[in-house]
Amino acid sequence: MSFGKYEEAKQLFGDRVQTLRKERGITQEQLAESINKSVEHISYIERGERAPSFETILDIAEALKVSVPYLMNVTPQVEISTNFITDLQTPVVPPSLVQPVEEPVNTTKERRSDLERLQTALEAIQELQNLANEYGINDVFQDNGGKVLQVLILLGLRISPGREGNDAVDAEGNEYELKTINKLLSRSVTTHHHLNLDILAKYRAVKAWYIAVYEGILLKAVYKIDPSSLETKFGYWESRILGGMESINNPKIPLGLIEKEGEQVYPKQDNQPTQGKLPIE
Known part of the structure; x- marks a missing residue:
């Protein structure tokens, strides 16, 4: 075409x-x-x-x-x-719309500077990955790993070993469903690519859901929501599965529902976040 x-x-x-x-x-x-x-x-x-x-x-x-x-x-x-x-x-x-490059974009000096900056950044990322390993995240670049790590540290959680997705666990062994959303790209929280009755049972059984709302890479808010507050969605999905569907492809939870039914646990009213900074409580 x-x-x-x-x-x-x-x-x-x-x-x-x-x-x-x-x-x-x-x-x-x-x-x-x-x-x-x-x-x-x-x-x-x-x-x-x-x-x-x-x-x-x-x-x-x-x-x-x-x-x-x-x-x-x-x-x-x-x-x-x-x-x-x-x-x-x-x-x-079309190739006709692409203007040919008549000279290198960067000079040798600029490329050397970029390589030095890249090396510094990679060293910092490796340190970030070392920290992520302690929280059960094997790759900070996969499945929003870097954002998940940030939220885990804020909430005092760890990734639950042997569980699927971003399931988290606290020091007492309580399990949580952890989701992130970039509201610049979407106004809904994605769930599971093949949601079935077993996964739905897990969604209902966790102690709470934590939804971290980002704008790009900046964390704006974290909401805690009881599974019972999502039962209208859970019940609807269950009826569709019982109606003959083997699974549902990635049903969504509107951000408006999260903001209405959830408790905002970050930032607190007296502890507004600053760019790049996290509160120590």
Whole structure:
């Protein structure tokens, strides 16, 4: 697919979403809330300025109560590749749009300086990894390991050995579900790629959930929430599984629900965080 056709495909899909949304009397705010995205994200899609992920396409189809093929039934003015969804997510930039580099980006001196900075950073990362090992995190770059380490230290927890995901345990052996979210990218907490009844039972059995909310790499808040406060979600997921689904692909918990039902344990009102600093209590 050429770059021009790719841009047209995005616009056609955005028009299709907007048309179906308005036909059903749904506002952008309502659609955004139903798929746990921001209103700005929906607006970008409808204006053809952002290509949705396949997961978002599935969520939009479900929210609009249409099938994915029906949602994707756009009417282009030009022929569009049969690999529409793949092309929609991965635009190809034509070589003609890329300006050739006439000289090196960095001088030898600049590259040497960058290498020295990199070496210093790697030494610090190795020290960070050594600390992470003590908390049961084998790779600070995997599964938000660095953020998880920060939250574990704040809460006085360790990763629970032999358990799946970011399960944590305190000194008394109580188990917790630990999640992180970057609210610049999403307004919902992801759970499990293949949620089944066994995992759901574990979600209900932990002492509490801790949800750490980030903006980029800056920790903004940590919420503690009792599993009973999430029972509306748990019950709905359970009904879907019992209704014939072997598992559910990564159901989400809206950040708004966490903020409403959870107890903010960091920062406390008299202990506001500063950039890069954590409180010692």
